[in-house]
Amino acid sequence: EAGVVQSPRYKIIEKKQPVAFWCNPISGHNTLYWYLQNLGQGPELLIRYENEEAVDDSQLPKDRFSAERLKGVDSTLKIQPAELGDSAVYLCASSSGQGARETQYFGPGTRLLVL
């Protein structure tokens, strides 16, 4: 079974530039999560999708962050404009059932460095 795929793996941009991350969840997983992981910290949820619907985006900084999952499969997370403090690892995860009681499988993450 293929795992969660993310791209790019690394991204270096200058501040104020836009950036986008892509995630392909495990086939058949209808729940998709985007997490932010700062160095030395645990992942923090940004947004959760059930199919194409964003059911929990309370932690997403909506002034500069946006996400979409148009067909209920792949998802993109965008930052515009990026700030120095956005440097972190952005993790995507998926699970097969509704709710966090089902196991979440993580992708390898995108490591973002904003200069």
Added chain:
Amino acid sequence: GENVEQHPSTLSVQEGDSAVIKCTYSDSASNYFPWYKQELGKRPQLIIDIRSNVGEKKDQRIAVTLNKTAKHFSLHITETQPEDSAVYFCAAVVGAGSYQLTFGKGTKLSVIP
């Protein structure tokens, strides 16, 4: 919201010894507690989880215990090996209905050969 505290932040053990990592949570409605292992530069991987209707679960050298009354759960690794060296994260579901996993800050485990 939920708050998960994890201790210690770093842990060094000799190969073959046991390692114990402890977590406490604040929301008494939390009912699912996974543990993830993250090697440097790699994805977090689930190693074991426990649900609130169970007090203990074991998988080979790894075990997790849950005390719902005290709102704490622990990861136990026996006969540690160098490949157990990684950062371990505990997590808890934020109450019933919200489905949000809240993670602890992690424990960096070093197993010394």
